[in-house]
Amino acid sequence: MNGRENRLQKRCPRLGGPVSFRYCRDFPGETLPCGKILECWWEDFDVEAYLKDYLSEEDFSRLLQTQPKGKVSSLLELIQKAQETAETATSEKE
Numbered sequence: 001m002n003g004r005e006n007r008l009q010k011r012c013p014r015l016g017g018p019v020s021f022r023y024c025r026d027f028p029g030e031t032l033p034c035g036k037i038l039e040c041w042w043e044d045f046d047v048e049a050y051l052k053d054y055l056s057e058e059d060f061s062r063l064l065q066t067q068p069k070g071k072v073s074s075l076l077e078l079i080q081k082a083q084e085t086a087e088t089a090t091s092e093k094e
Helices: 021-025 039-040 047-054 057-065 071-093
Strands: 009-011 018-019
Touching: 009 057, 018 021, 021 039, 021 071, 039 057
Parallel strands: none
Antiparallel strands: 009 018
16 A cells, blocks of 8 residues: 555544544554444444555454454443443442
8 A cells, every 4th residue: 555545534433523544553552453443433444454465464364353443332431431440449448
């Protein structure tokens, strides 16, 4: 690739605003690209071929197996963690 893909931008369904392909590829806090990268970028260029060149074979396989959590699942996890934190704080006070 010629680097053009790094300048491409589109609306991120997870964040709700525009992001660059580079952001999705170098997903913050993760060792793999965003799990939705293939779903989001397939119409713009051959993202699968790009990622096969960019990632090791093992990482590409892991990416294909990665299923990002939906918004509801993520919210439920956050609620559960908040409840656990609140329970821990309450137990420590007693």
